[in-house]
Amino acid sequence: MDVKLKQELYPYQKVGIAWIEATGGRCVLGDEMGLGKTAQALAWLKLHPELRPVLVICPNHLKINWAREMEKWLGKGEDYELLYGTKPYLPVSRGIWIINYDIMKSWTDLFVKHPPKVLILDESHYVKNSKALRTKAVKKIGKRCPHVIAITGTLSVNRPVEMFTSLNLVRPDHWPQFWQFAWRYCDPKNDGYGWDLTGASNTEELHAVLTHTVMIRRRKEDVLPGLPPKQRNVVPLEIDNRDEYFHAAHDFLDWLREYRIKDVTEVKQVEALTKVEYLKQVAVRGKLQNLKDWIKDFLQVGRKLVVFATHHFVIDELMKEFKDVAVKADGRDNNKKRQQAVDSFQEDPNVRLFIGNIKVAGTGLTLTAAQDVAFVELGWSPGEHDQAEDRCHRIGTKSGVVQCWYLIATDTIEEDIAELIDKKRQVLASVLDGQHEGVEEKSLLTELLTLAMEKWKNRLK
Numbered sequence: 001m002d003v004k005l006k007q008e009l010y011p012y013q014k015v016g017i018a019w020i021e022a023t024g025g026r027c028v029l030g031d032e033m034g035l036g037k038t039a040q041a042l043a044w045l046k047l048h049p050e051l052r053p054v055l056v057i058c059p060n061h062l063k064i065n066w067a068r069e070m071e072k073w074l075g076k077g078e079d080y081e082l083l084y085g086t087k088p089y090l091p092v093s094r095g096i097w098i099i100n101y102d103i104m105k106s107w108t109d110l111f112v113k114h115p116p117k118v119l120i121l122d123e124s125h126y127v128k129n130s131k132a133l134r135t136k137a138v139k140k141i142g143k144r145c146p147h148v149i150a151i152t153g154t155l156s157v158n159r160p161v162e163m164f165t166s167l168n169l170v171r172p173d174h175w176p177q178f179w180q181f182a183w184r185y186c187d188p189k190n191d192g193y194g195w196d197l198t199g200a201s202n203t204e205e206l207h208a209v210l211t212h213t214v215m216i217r218r219r220k221e222d223v224l225p226g227l228p229p230k231q232r233n234v235v236p237l238e239i240d241n242r243d244e245y246f247h248a249a250h251d252f253l254d255w256l257r258e259y260r261i262k263d264v265t266e267v268k269q270v271e272a273l274t275k276v277e278y279l280k281q282v283a284v285r286g287k288l289q290n291l292k293d294w295i296k297d298f299l300q301v302g303r304k305l306v307v308f309a310t311h312h313f314v315i316d317e318l319m320k321e322f323k324d325v326a327v328k329a330d331g332r333d334n335n336k337k338r339q340q341a342v343d344s345f346q347e348d349p350n351v352r353l354f355i356g357n358i359k360v361a362g363t364g365l366t367l368t369a370a371q372d373v374a375f376v377e378l379g380w381s382p383g384e385h386d387q388a389e390d391r392c393h394r395i396g397t398k399s400g401v402v403q404c405w406y407l408i409a410t411d412t413i414e415e416d417i418a419e420l421i422d423k424k425r426q427v428l429a430s431v432l433d434g435q436h437e438g439v440e441e442k443s444l445l446t447e448l449l450t451l452a453m454e455k456w457k458n459r460l461k
Contacts, residue, residue, distance in 0.1 A: 003043050005073050009036075012223040016040040019216040021047070025118060025147030026170050028210070030217035033153040033301045034231060034372070034403040038066065041120055041149055042073045045096070051117045051147060052079075053094050057138060058122035059297065060100040061290035064236040064410050066122070067098065083107070090114065101126045104137040115144035121166065123297060124150035128162040130178070135165055142169040154300045155215065160185040160206060161197045171214050220371065220401055227401045230393055234418065235294065236410045239286025245412060248282045256452055272449055276413065283412040284314055284377055291376050291407055292321050299325070299352055304345070304370040308358040308388050310377040318355050318376075326353035329361040338365070345369055362388035374405040378417045380444050382425035413448075420447050 003009075003017065013036050020027055021044065029037045045054060056066055063082055070078050079095030086106040091097050097116065099107060119142055121127065127135040142148050150166040161182065167175040175181060182188055185206045187199030211217070220227070239245060252275050295318070298305055309315050312330065319328050327341035338361070345354040346369045354367055358379045370392050379385060385404075393402040408414045424444065 010226045020044040028150045028215040054096045054118040055116035056098045056120045061293045105133045108137040111141045118147040119145040121150045124152045124166040232404045237287040237290040241286040279413045283409040287409040306354045306370045306373045328355040330357035367391040372403045
């Protein structure tokens, strides 16, 4: 299917777009996490500019990601608007509206009165509970939309009861009645107090019906020939302490101004590092809740995950949240304890999460039980990150392809560091390829201060 985008699609993604088209824009995109379901949905929207407005409902921590993905795939020309708060207002944009599930109850009447032509439910398992207010709100709107696309990597036949709402929203003609579905596929049992519908029955039939009517699902192993050995994905996350970060950032710029210099190399490196580290801590504190939400969503996919951080308080906060399924390794652990954590992660199916310090756990350890690595904080060189990624990308990795997730706080120093790390990674690649004429290698801290100085100068203009 020919569609002009800013980025090149993989062949399997083009098949996914054709599937959406063949179903008339009423389907479930069920590819595994990391295979680009958002890109496929956006490409189909690009094919149909007449289908506006579009309403995208997603978890709060993914709203910014949708905006970035639109700019990445569709360019600046696509009109979109992020919606916030519990006091609804008619969006200025007539293009793509992006809102989070948590506030849908307040916006229901507005979208019933002004229904979108396309409804996209990202992470549609968020509406698995038919009694939840968000689910009732989404169903009211969905009934008025000619096109409904559900996006989820966790639509599993292991617990069919959780998928009915999505199926009913997408194709009510195929899936009209809950109890009819439940009797056939949920292995209902009466325990004397009520019906237990958490089981599964006729699963092979259900899978066949799903894939012939509404769902397309590919796993990484299905599309391996078309994937690079490593895929790097940036996930932008909002922070909830914007005022605190704003003041900290301005204090940092004012500190730089005191030097009244043209060359940032005159700045004392130790003092600068202390200032930058404080900014990094403020940024990561602000995104902690969204980090937790993203990890929770990921773990529902069923895969294991390796998470790298730099500060103890971040590791401790994540261990507190995921203590039942996580192990850790940082500088406070001796070698024996670290190895025990590695062995548990590698061998115990109930240990789903490995949380490590990027310096301590980023080298030497083998974590091939996971195909996914997430960076919730950044180090100071591309080499650190490459080595940490390679804890999973080693001989013995199940799929041969590793997904690397960079969870970056938007409009903070983290974006600057990520940009510079990527730039240095490209410089390093040119050196290794023998194309290093004119390449000047500077420390990342120096470049970061130069960038900050430019921002300070722009602020004075």
